[in-house]
Amino acid sequence: MMVQLLRGCQHGLSGPTALLAVLLTAVLLGAGMPLPCHALGRGGAPVVTPSDLAAEVRRYDGQQVTLRGEVIGTVMRRGEYVWVNVGDGSTAVGVWAPARILEEIGPGGGYAREGDTVEVTGTFHAACPLHGGDPDLHAVAWQVVEKGRAREHRLPPWRWGIAAGLVGAGLVLTAAATGLARRG
Amino acid sequence: MVSRQDLATVGYQTGRVLWGIAALMVIPVVVAIASREWAVVADFLTGMGVALVGGSALVILCRRPSGRVTWTQGMLTAGVSWLVAMVVCAIPSWLSGHYGSFGDACFDVMSGFTTTGLVLIQDLDHVSDGLNTWRHLLSYLGGQGMIVLALTFLARGLPGGYKLYVGEGKDERLLPSVVHTARAIWVISVVYLGLGTLVLGLVAWHEGMPPYRAFLHGMWVFMAAWSTGGFAPHTQNILFYHSAPFEVAAMVFFVLGSFNFGLHHAVWTGNRRELVRNLELQAFAATSVTLSLLVAGVLSARGVYRATVDLFRKAVFQVLSAHTTTGFMTVYPTQIPGQWGDLALVGLTLAMILGGSASSTAGGFKGVRVGLAAKTLVHEVRRLLVPESALVVTRFHFFRDFTLEDRHVRGALFIMGLYSVTFVVAATATVAAGYPVAHSLFEAASATGNVGLTVGVTSPAMPWYLKALYVVVMWAGRLEFMAVLVLLGYAVYRRRLV
Amino acid sequence: MWQSMVGVLAEVGAVTVYLLVLFGLCAVVSRW
Numbered sequence: 001m002m003v004q005l006l007r008g009c010q011h012g013l014s015g016p017t018a019l020l021a022v023l024l025t026a027v028l029l030g031a032g033m034p035l036p037c038h039a040l041g042r043g044g045a046p047v048v049t050p051s052d053l054a055a056e057v058r059r060y061d062g063q064q065v066t067l068r069g070e071v072i073g074t075v076m077r078r079g080e081y082v083w084v085n086v087g088d089g090s091t092a093v094g095v096w097a098p099a100r101i102l103e104e105i106g107p108g109g110g111y112a113r114e115g116d117t118v119e120v121t122g123t124f125h126a127a128c129p130l131h132g133g134d135p136d137l138h139a140v141a142w143q144v145v146e147k148g149r150a151r152e153h154r155l156p157p158w159r160w161g162i163a164a165g166l167v168g169a170g171l172v173l174t175a176a177a178t179g180l181a182r183r184g
Numbered sequence: 185m186v187s188r189q190d191l192a193t194v195g196y197q198t199g200r201v202l203w204g205i206a207a208l209m210v211i212p213v214v215v216a217i218a219s220r221e222w223a224v225v226a227d228f229l230t231g232m233g234v235a236l237v238g239g240s241a242l243v244i245l246c247r248r249p250s251g252r253v254t255w256t257q258g259m260l261t262a263g264v265s266w267l268v269a270m271v272v273c274a275i276p277s278w279l280s281g282h283y284g285s286f287g288d289a290c291f292d293v294m295s296g297f298t299t300t301g302l303v304l305i306q307d308l309d310h311v312s313d314g315l316n317t318w319r320h321l322l323s324y325l326g327g328q329g330m331i332v333l334a335l336t337f338l339a340r341g342l343p344g345g346y347k348l349y350v351g352e353g354k355d356e357r358l359l360p361s362v363v364h365t366a367r368a369i370w371v372i373s374v375v376y377l378g379l380g381t382l383v384l385g386l387v388a389w390h391e392g393m394p395p396y397r398a399f400l401h402g403m404w405v406f407m408a409a410w411s412t413g414g415f416a417p418h419t420q421n422i423l424f425y426h427s428a429p430f431e432v433a434a435m436v437f438f439v440l441g442s443f444n445f446g447l448h449h450a451v452w453t454g455n456r457r458e459l460v461r462n463l464e465l466q467a468f469a470a471t472s473v474t475l476s477l478l479v480a481g482v483l484s485a486r487g488v489y490r491a492t493v494d495l496f497r498k499a500v501f502q503v504l505s506a507h508t509t510t511g512f513m514t515v516y517p518t519q520i521p522g523q524w525g526d527l528a529l530v531g532l533t534l535a536m537i538l539g540g541s542a543s544s545t546a547g548g549f550k551g552v553r554v555g556l557a558a559k560t561l562v563h564e565v566r567r568l569l570v571p572e573s574a575l576v577v578t579r580f581h582f583f584r585d586f587t588l589e590d591r592h593v594r595g596a597l598f599i600m601g602l603y604s605v606t607f608v609v610a611a612t613a614t615v616a617a618g619y620p621v622a623h624s625l626f627e628a629a630s631a632t633g634n635v636g637l638t639v640g641v642t643s644p645a646m647p648w649y650l651k652a653l654y655v656v657v658m659w660a661g662r663l664e665f666m667a668v669l670v671l672l673g674y675a676v677y678r679r680r681l682v
Numbered sequence: 683m684w685q686s687m688v689g690v691l692a693e694v695g696a697v698t699v700y701l702l703v704l705f706g707l708c709a710v711v712s713r714w
Contacts, residue, residue, distance in 0.1 A: 054516040058523050072309040073418055076392030076426070083392070083426045087309045091419045091516065094426050111221055111312035126523060133494030134426055135516060151310070153223040163226045166233020170206070173240030177199075180244060375690070432701070439697045452689035459696045469700065476704055480711045495708035504704075 041066025043141075045121050050086055050093040053124055057135050061126035067093060067137055068145070071108045071115035084108075084139075086118060095120050096131065097139035106148050117146035192246040193257040198265040199242030205272055206235035211321055212276070215400070216314030224314035227279040235272050266659070270294050273322060280315050282306050284644045287651065294655045296322030297330060298662035299545040301414025301511035301636020302654065304644050308419045313400055316417045320404040323413030327545035328373055330662050331445065332366045372448045373410065380406035380437050384430065391427045401425075409434050410441035412545045414511025414636030421513040422501075431497055434512060435504060442468075442508035442540035444552075446583055461581045464541050467555035468507070471538050476503045479524075479531040488523055499528075502637070506535035509547040511636020520639050521623060529622055532637065536629040537607065547634030547661055549603055552582060553596040560593050602665045607632045610657045614641060617650050632661045 041047040045064040053060050053067065069086035076083045082102060084095040087109075097120070109115030122139040125131075130138075209232045216224040270293045278289035288304040295302050296319060305311070305319075385402025389395055401417060408415045418424040422431060447465070450458040459465065480499040483489050489498050498515060505512045520529055539548015563578040570576060578588040586592070607628055614624035619641050627641035631654045642654070 055518050056522070057516065057519055073424060074393050074397050078392055085418070085420065085424055087419065089307050089309070092309060092424070094420070094423070096426075109310060111219075111224075111310055126519075127489055127494065127498070129491060129494070131426060132428055132497040133489045133491075134423060134497075134514070135519070136426070153221070155223045155226050159223075159230075160226055163229035163233060166237060167229050168233075170233045170236020170240065173244070174203070174236050177240040177243040375686070379690070435701060436694060436697050439700070440693055443693070448689075448693070451693055452686045454685050454689075456689070456692045459692065473704065473707065477707055477711065480708055481714075484711050484714065490712055492705070492709040492712045495712055496705050500701075500704045500708060 041068075041119055041121055043121065047119065050088045051090050053093050053135070053137075054091045057126035060124045063124055064121065065124050065137070066119050066121045067095065067124075068117070068119045069093070070117050071105050071148070073108045073110060075102065075105070075108050077102070084118075084120075086120065086137075093124075094131075094134060094136045095122070095139050096128075096136055097142065101139065101142060104142070104144055109148060111151070111153075113150050114148045116144045116148045119143055119145055190254070190257050190260065193254075194260045194264055195242045195246030197257075197261040198268050199239045199246065201265045201269055202235045202239030202242065202272060205269060206232045206239065208321065208325065209235065209276065209318075212314040212318040215317040216312065218396075219313040221312045221314050224276075224280070224312045227276040228314065228318070230279060231272065231276040234275055238268075238272065262663075266297065270297065273297075273318075276318060277305075277315065280312065282308070282311055282315070287648065288644060291651050291655055292319070293322060294658055295636070296413065296415065297326035298547075298634050298658040299323055299327040299330070299411045299413040299509075300547075300631065300634040300658045300662075301408070302631060302638060302642040302658075303415070304642065304646075304651070306644060308417070311417070316400070316404055319415050320407040320413075320417075323411045323415050324373075324377070324407035327411030327413065327441075328366075328369055331369060331543060331545065368449055369445050372445065372452065376410055376437070376440065377403075377406065380410060384409075384433050384437070387427070387429050387433050388425070391425060391430060405430075405434055406437055409438040409510065409512070410545075412438055412441050412508050412510040412540060412547075412634075414505070414513075416512065420516075423514045423516070428493070428497060431501060431514060435501060438508055438510040438512065439504060442510070442544055442546040444541040444543045446543055447541065450583060458583065463555040463559070463580045463582045464551035467558065468541065468551040471551075471554060472504060472507045472535070475507065475531050475535045475538075476500050479503050479528050482527045482531065483524060486525060502532060503535050506532045506635060506637055507538060508540045509536065509633050509635040511630070513637060517638045517640045520626070520637075521620075526622055529626055529639075533626050533629045536626075536633045536635045536637065537603070539633050545634075547632070549600050553600055555580065555582075556588070556592055556596040557600070559588050560596075563588055599664060603632060603661065606657055606660060606665070610653060613650060613653050617647050628657075631657045634658060634662050 043064065045066045047066045047068050048060065050067065050069050053065070067086055069088045069092070071084055072087040072092055073085050077099060080099055082097055082099050084097055084101065084105065085092045085108070086095050105116045105118060107113065107115070120137060120139045120142040122137045122141070124135075124137045126135055127133040128136045209228045213225055213228045216222075216228065270290050273293045274286060274289035277283060277292060278286045282305050283289040283292070284304070284306060291304050301323070381399070381403040383402070384406050385399045388401045389398035393401060404415075404417050405422070407413070414421075416422055416424070422434060425431070444464060447458060447462060476499065479502070480495045483499050484495060489495050501512070501514050520532065537548055538554055539550050540546020542550045542552045559578055559580050563576060566578070567576045580586050580588060610632055611624045611628035614628055615621055619627070623639050623641055626637070626639050629635065630637050
């Protein structure tokens with residue numbers, strides 16, 4: 001487990017830097033402090049957000065990562081696979097997953113609802129050769145961390161009052177204006 | 185200098201513009217109802233109410249003007265009504281809660297009107313269908329509206345040239361020829377709206393979207409494509425769809441949308457040869473192919489993309505998106521400086537500066553001016569090579585045959601100069617705000633040329649003064665500085681007379 | 683009306699050809 005943890009922390013470090021990281025991690029673990037790297041997901045893959053991936057595509061290129069975020073927009077089925085776009089409010093990353101993921105995830109989030117929060121593990125590509133160079137993640141494992149729910153958009157009655165009032169006043173004035181034009 | 189009669193006319197016309205806006209807000213309301221977004225309905229009814237109240241008040245207070253609309257009145261109306269329209273159109277956007285401030289909402293509205301496509305909207309992936317319809321509609325209509333406005337100023341202008349209508353034709357008719365041209369533009373745009381929504385909608389449906397979503401996305405993306413705006417309903421922009429057919433269809437429509445409306449009109453009335461003979465298209469073809477080769481070559485050499493399809497869907501797509509000043513993206517903003525590198529970034533910046541066609545929703549120098557600059561180069565070289573007494577004649581074809589004259593060259597270079605100055609000012613301000621130089625050049629080119637591609641500079645966290653500057657730059661660039669200059673010129677000239 | 687339809691086809695056709703040319707260029711670039 002230690003080795004897995006450390007491997008997960010390395011993010012592509014090499015040689016002496018890696019050794020330093022190992023030593024540092026060991027010391028910090030001993031001191032009971034949090035690890036100086038991302039939290040770890042399935043199989044030791046670092047947990048990242050869509051913003052992390054989008055900001056540093058080269059860093060994560062070819063890496064096994066666990067992407068955590070909300071399913072947003074329409075999930076698009078393409079034969080035996082689906083595109084699930086996983087977002088975090090700022091940006092989103094396309095996840096290419098086998099169609100059976102549809103059995104577990106609900107409709108994507110949008111205005112009416114918050115989508116399921118998922119953690120998807122797989123390899124991230126900065127320029128996927130299978131998908132025309134798209135930055136994407138090919139899912140091998142996933143789990144729904146939190147089910148989505150409906151988003152409340154109830155407006156207080158006074159907002160409706162203002163809207164109605166303004167439209168009403170507007171229509172009256174418009175009638176007056178057009179009436180005046182006809183007379184004038 | 186500006187009479188009460190002038191102000192009254194401006195007020196009256198602005199009032200009518202507000203009425204128009206109120207009517208347009210019906211469209212997002214219909215979509216919001218269809219999508220059961222009741223709070224959104226309230227937001228738009230509020231906006232409608234403000235537009236009706238404000239518009240009617242102006243119409244009542246500023247009696248119907250007698251006589252024809254003069255140049256002063258036209259210019260002032262242009263300036264005032266677009267500002268007022270921006271504020272009123274921002275109301276439903278701001279009420280949605282997706283903007284950090286009312287100013288941010290105004291930024292996005294101006295970005296829509298000028299078909300730029302830079303956005304300050306937050307949490308775009310949770311935006312309602314009603315608001316998305318409004319955003320894309322503003323781009324589609326704003327594009328047409330701005331063209332009509334620009335044509336108003338160019339009514340007696342020269343192709344690619346520029347003429348200061350200072351003190352000239354105070355009592356000239358503005359409306360009739362503009363109405364005629366506007367009608368033609370509308371017919372073309374509406375026909376393509378139908379065709380485009382159908383094609384993109386069908387592709388979206390084929391690519392896995394249910395019919396209603398496919399229709400909405402098809403319509404929205406078409407509106408953004410045709411108007412070379414670049415808005416999209418998701419944060420990933422066109423990357424959201426992960427679809428080659430969708431991207432190709434979008435490309436076809438945004439390239440078509442970047443064409444001169446005069447070209448559409450010519451081709452639709454039987455003159456199909458114009459597609460090949462037109463100087464502007466020749467220039468665009470030459471520069472876009474060259475820059476595509478450059479960017480694709482660079483990306484291939486760097487190993488970013490190797491396969492043909494990848495190069496087409498990434499390099500060519502972004503270059504064309506930049507060159508037509510659309511602003512659609514199929515990569516993340518940070519990839520351009522971070523993964524693509526400086527040379528590709530420079531290539532894209534150049535494409536953005538060169539721009540699309542005149543009399544279209546595209547920005548930048550415009551193909552006709554680039555073509556004229558190239559012709560001028562050829563002309564000057566030829567003059568150097570022949571004896572001094574010989575006469576050198578250079579010709580070009582732009583809807584009809586012309587002989588290259590000084591006035592063409594002067595006009596083209598003048599506007600290119602103005603663009604360059606504006607670009608430099610915007611870039612310098614961006615650097616001053618703390619952004620890296622390459623990023624600043626890119627973003628400034630995007631704002632000046634009404635493109636919409638971004639490397640991440642444009643964001644809610646941008647300093648307020650930079651947001652305000654970009655709003656002015658987007659507006660000035662879109663109207664090709666005409667309104668700004670004519671206003672200045674008129675003020676100066678009138679003062680000297682008096 | 684008919685002429686306009688032909689016009690649309692001509693324009694769309696022209697742009698399609700242009701895109702094909704660019705696609706071809708990508709093929710050339712990827713071979714280098």
